[in-house]
Amino acid sequence: xxxxxxxxxxxxxxxxxxxxxxxxxxxxxxxxxxxxxxxxxxxxxxxxxxxxxxxxxxxxxxxxxxxxxxxxxxxxxxxxxxxxxxxxxxxxxxxxxxxxxxxxxxxxxxxxxxxxxxxxxxxxxxxxxxxxxxxxxxxxxxxxxxxxxxxxxxxxxxxxxxxxxxxxxxxxxxxxxxxxxxxxxxxxxxxxxxxxxxxxxxxxxxxxxxxxxxxxxxxxxxxxxxxxxxxxxxxxxxxxxxxxxxxxxxxxxxxxxxxxxxxxxxxxxxxxxxxxx
Amino acid sequence: xxxxxxxxxxxxxxxxxxxxxxxxxxxxxxxxxxxxxxxxxxxxxxxxxxxxxxxxxxxxxxxxxxxxxxxxxxxxxxxxxxxxxxxxxxxxxxxxxxxxxxxxxxxxxxxxxxxxxxxxxxxxxxxxxxxxxxxxxxxxxxxxxxxxxxxxxxxxxxxxxxxxxxxxxxxxxxxxxxxxxxxxxxxxxxxxxxxxxxxxxxxxxxxxxxxxxxxxxxxxxxxxxxxxxxxxxxxxxxxxxxxxxxxxxxxxxxxxxxxxxxxxxxxxxxxxxxxxx
Numbered sequence: 001x002x003x004x005x006x007x008x009x010x011x012x013x014x015x016x017x018x019x020x021x022x023x024x025x026x027x028x029x030x031x032x033x034x035x036x037x038x039x040x041x042x043x044x045x046x047x048x049x050x051x052x053x054x055x056x057x058x059x060x061x062x063x064x065x066x067x068x069x070x071x072x073x074x075x076x077x078x079x080x081x082x083x084x085x086x087x088x089x090x091x092x093x094x095x096x097x098x099x100x101x102x103x104x105x106x107x108x109x110x111x112x113x114x115x116x117x118x119x120x121x122x123x124x125x126x127x128x129x130x131x132x133x134x135x136x137x138x139x140x141x142x143x144x145x146x147x148x149x150x151x152x153x154x155x156x157x158x159x160x161x162x163x164x165x166x167x168x169x170x171x172x173x174x175x176x177x178x179x180x181x182x183x184x185x186x187x188x189x190x191x192x193x194x195x196x197x198x199x200x201x202x203x204x205x206x207x208x209x210x211x212x213x214x215x216x217x218x219x220x221x222x223x224x225x226x227x228x229x230x231x232x233x234x235x236x237x238x239x240x241x242x243x244x245x246x247x248x249x250x251x252x253x254x255x256x257x258x259x260x261x262x263x264x265x266x267x268x269x270x271x272x273x274x275x276x277x
Numbered sequence: 278x279x280x281x282x283x284x285x286x287x288x289x290x291x292x293x294x295x296x297x298x299x300x301x302x303x304x305x306x307x308x309x310x311x312x313x314x315x316x317x318x319x320x321x322x323x324x325x326x327x328x329x330x331x332x333x334x335x336x337x338x339x340x341x342x343x344x345x346x347x348x349x350x351x352x353x354x355x356x357x358x359x360x361x362x363x364x365x366x367x368x369x370x371x372x373x374x375x376x377x378x379x380x381x382x383x384x385x386x387x388x389x390x391x392x393x394x395x396x397x398x399x400x401x402x403x404x405x406x407x408x409x410x411x412x413x414x415x416x417x418x419x420x421x422x423x424x425x426x427x428x429x430x431x432x433x434x435x436x437x438x439x440x441x442x443x444x445x446x447x448x449x450x451x452x453x454x455x456x457x458x459x460x461x462x463x464x465x466x467x468x469x470x471x472x473x474x475x476x477x478x479x480x481x482x483x484x485x486x487x488x489x490x491x492x493x494x495x496x497x498x499x500x501x502x503x504x505x506x507x508x509x510x511x512x513x514x515x516x517x518x519x520x521x522x523x524x525x526x527x528x529x530x531x532x533x534x535x536x537x538x539x540x541x542x543x544x545x546x547x548x549x550x551x552x553x554x
Contacts, residue, residue, distance in 0.1 A: 157460075186430070218517065
């Protein structure tokens with residue numbers, strides 16, 4: 001599995017992706033799912049992938065081959081509009097799937113991939129597209145300013161609640177990291193490290209990019225402090241009618257001593273005598 | 278679909294359930310999924326259900342019949358241990374599924390249901406069980422203090438980050454409401470109103486129960502303010518290396534004027550010219 005998210009705000013684009021691929025629980029590898037095509041001053045693209053790894057790699061190889069071949073009729077450099085690039089990538093994706101699907105269909109393996117394309121071409125605003133396995137695509141909209149591929153449910157509520165067009169590029173990036181962290185915590189098939197890239201509107205290049213490991217200080221601090229911040233937020237919600245005289249002041253969250261370990265066993269666990277399904 | 282969550286903390290148990298059942302997008306109804314069996318001073322049980330509604334109703338009818346029949350060999354009142362009650366309910370569930378499965382299997386409809394049972398019997402600590410369609414069950418554990426049934430992914434991260442044995446009963450209840458609210462926001466098949474019940478350890482009765490509609494002041498305020506609280510929390514996360522001199526002071530979240538509407542269209546939407554998958 002995989003989790004990638006692309007966000008479009010007024011200030012630009014944010015991309016974040018995990019790096020775990022797994023064919024099964026005992027066939028787990030680290031692969032980059034975020035791919036950058038940068039032509040500073042002219043255009044910049046980021047492509048993120050979920051699904052069949054062989055299909056993704058074939059698609060990317062063909063995109064690179066077209067770029068390097070001066071006689072290629074089309075390439076990432078030959079279009080004037082981002083939606084044309086999305087259509088072109090969709091066609092390459094479909095043909096990459098078709099190449100292996102005959103044998104694969106017999107084995108029951110899905111060869112489909114889903115992609116997120118974002119970037120900017122000089123003269124246009126930045127844009128963000130989700131390219132489906134059928135080759136068709138959808139863009140972000142004012143009401144739907146982000147796109148996800150892979151294991152998207154765990155990380156969706158935080159995006160729904162926070163991301164607006166006016167959100168700053170860096171706050172949107174922090175939100176993307178929390179969304180990734182929640183997903184990694186809840187689903188074994190999504191794993192560290194995290195790749196992140198920011199494109200500021202008009203920069204026509206990758207403005208910032210980073211790979212965050214679990215012990216990268218920024219990520220470690222987000223991972224360690226987010227629970228305390230949420231706890232303070234929950235505590236400051238309204239009181240129930242029977243809670244007379246309760247203080248809704250947030251508990252101290254951003255400073256003070258570390259919270260103790262999550263939980264120590266307070267009693268015998270009745271579950272141990274039951275079968276686990 | 279459905280979303281129900283049961284939480285066990287040192288102070289007691291929390292139950293929260295939505296009330297939407299849907300056979301399809303145009304066959305949507307409101308049904309109670311939280312069922313209370315209360316024998317004050319002796320024992321108290323809450324049962325929540327997800328899955329086939331007919332199976333659930335049959336199971337509950339049989340539990341009630343056994344309670345009312347003085348000659349019934351077993352009933353919710355006849356056991357001394359909560360895990361025996363869970364096993365009994367599992368057996369009733371399996372037999373309720375079996376009654377309809379022959380015809381149903383031909384139509385492709387699943388007759389399975391999954392239940393959460395929680396409560397307390399005098400002389401025992403409170404306990405919480407998830408009863409599977411096969412009739413077997415698992416309990417909460419010190420490391421896993423909550424159980425979910427139905428559409429569980431959207432509401433899981435907030436529980437993972439906040440619920441510990443030491444969490445107060447009311448904070449755990451606020452957390453459950455946020456978990457429900459996130460799920461309702463993200464999935465059409467989970468809907469208002471919300472039923473909630475609290476059992477304080479040792480009370481041997483329902484300590485508090487309430488039905489929350491969208492316009493119940495407590496719920497409306499949680500729904501309206503939670504995004505702002507999260508936004509403040511995200512903003513107060515650590516700065517990226519390139520954000521020199523940025524203030525990580527939380528933006529004002531719990532007071533001040535309302536946040537403006539989520540988003541107004543800042544530009545033409547390129548997605549409108551694309552096909553929607």
